[in-house]
Amino acid sequence: MTSSLAELEQPPLEPPSLFGNTVSGTLHDLSIPIGVMPPLVRESAPAFAVSERSEAFRRRFYPDTNLKTWCDWHWQYANRITSLDQLGRMLRLSPEELAAGTGLAALPLAITPYFAAQFNPDDPADPLRRTMVPTVAERTLNPGESADPLGEDGHSPVPGLVHRYPDRVLFLATDTCAAYCRYCTRSRCVGKPHTAGTAGATRKRWPAAIEYIKNHPEVRDVLISGGDPLTMSDAALDHLLSRLRSIPHVEIIRIGSKAPIVMPQRVTPSLLRVLRRYHPLLMSIHCTHPDELTPESTEALRRLADAGIPLGSQTVLLKGINDNVADMKSLLHGLLKSRVRPYYLYHCDPVQGTAHFRTPIFKGVDIIRGLRGHTSGYAVPTYVVDAPGGGGKIPLMPDYVQGYDGEDLVLRNYEGGLYRSYDPAAPAVCEPHAGTAQGGEPCW
């Protein structure tokens, strides 16, 4: 079993070689021992990687489903786990998970079978499981929390479009996701029962949003998000991308998605054929923990990178899940190996019912301090706090500036050592973060 599974992990993009991997056999050489023939299973092999872990889960819980079906994203999407009853047959649910219920939560429960296969069935503290399985804690509205902490609704000139920064817009193309993250910033508007599964409501907003972009030549960058845009069909994406691409002042288009992580099978050759027509197209991958980097998600990322799509990552800092340097580093290194450039690390927004995920804000600064200088600069994301009320993303970083000593600027390096840099042109009196020096010029 193991050897044929290992075989399956190699996507059969090329037909088995006519000459096989045998030493001397030719096609007509009937003396080749059966044991060294290319395995017959290749003929019905899936069009996607399947890890041993996923395969064991499929055999146990979906024995009637063959590998080809398992690798079909439509099947993964249609067979999402949406009730605690279903989940309870696969995981040993904790009292906190059992008490979550599903009716009252702001967000529905939906997990693809593939992603559920990655959970530890016996450990409610398993990082991936915590991001997806609701607990009773999310029913509480905690101090400082609200439904729309970023004030996105107030920055929407037309429904479904957020125009907060001068030259770029956020296009909320759908309200559906492949799986729902319990800490979602947009829990107020994604996966709502009245729209879930019906793309109509959000799609009706597209023409006005596209018209707005057409009429605003300053918009040179459109970020398509949601919801998860990769829950849409290839045809719908093609339609949206072609409309946006036909606007001359739109220079770049970005897609924000978690599908490569929770439903990697979505990254099909036909999706890639659509996406490559609209370059320059970039993608931000929402990822959380190194355990998400499975053979499956790694294949999805490889396919996207091979299609020439520059990949970035977005990660939310989550208490007890990824709030330590070791796990964060392992995630960031794994992403770089998959050609994903770490982009943003977010403080967990104060959305209602998420206090159990939130770290102190300066935890993120500590993590950046543990990364910068200690590992490749390419692996270090920018830590941002999305300012409540609509101030936008505000970067926070460790302070390496000690201040001036005479004509020297004193700087602290990543190891804590102090270094002087002769800087005579600087204002004579300048305290760190004093705001302005003499003459009203900012210090730095």
Ligand SMILES: *Cc1c(COP(=O)(O)O)cnc(C)c1O
């Ligand atoms: C994050 C975000 C963007 C994109 O910001 P970048 O820093 O350019 O990645 C655009 N609009 C809104 C509303 C956002 O929240």
Ligand code: SF4
């Ligand atoms: S994929 Fe994004 S939009 Fe969807 S639930 Fe997760 S955080 Fe929210």
